[in-house]
Amino acid sequence: EAQVTQNPRYLITVTGKKLTVTCSQNMNHEYMSWYRQDPGLGLRQIYYSMNVEVTDKGDVPEGYKVSRKEKRNFPLILESPSPNQTSLYFCASLPSGTRHGQPQHFGDGTRLSIL
């Protein structure tokens, strides 16, 4: 089954404790992206990756890091989490050369609470 898998699904942690949210896709997609979803603000892009070892900032990259060492994995790293990073996070993927109508495949989300 084609899917994007995120782990963990839920996490409560404290300020300053480094954490990593993993994202893995089994569709051999080149493009992957991280979003955060906050009430009233919609989905905002954090980082994206066009392919292995190619990453770039989205609209809200501050406080986050990513890496893309393998095509299937795109982890999101919070080096020193703060309460304003409490949010619902989604990973998504697309094949390269995507035409405009092709859907992004989303994971089921990771709800992070930073106390």
Place this chain on the structure above:
Amino acid sequence: QKEVEQDPGPLSVPEGAIVSLNCTYSNSAFQYFMWYRQYSRKGPELLMYTYSSGNKEDGRFTAQVDKSSKYISLFIRDSQPSDSATYLCAMRILPMDSNYQLIWGAGTKLIIKP
């Protein structure tokens, strides 16, 4: 002002009703318009897609774009309890650049009462 405005709802209607969901936008350069459906504790999934102006129909769903008014709509006929979800509009500008980034509305929560 946000680029894309969407009433957050919730919008509650009885089963069988016709539902109208809407987004307004400010950037006249938007050319591609999408509607995603998001169930609780799930990621968004693409429901409908339209390019430029006009209507597109898929079963009980119709997507409509009015570029002159900068207004898009999603109509759901014969609504079912299984249609209860949050509906997100999303759009993007030509040309297709290297980042397949969409500009998203905040989503409208829809509740269909049996």
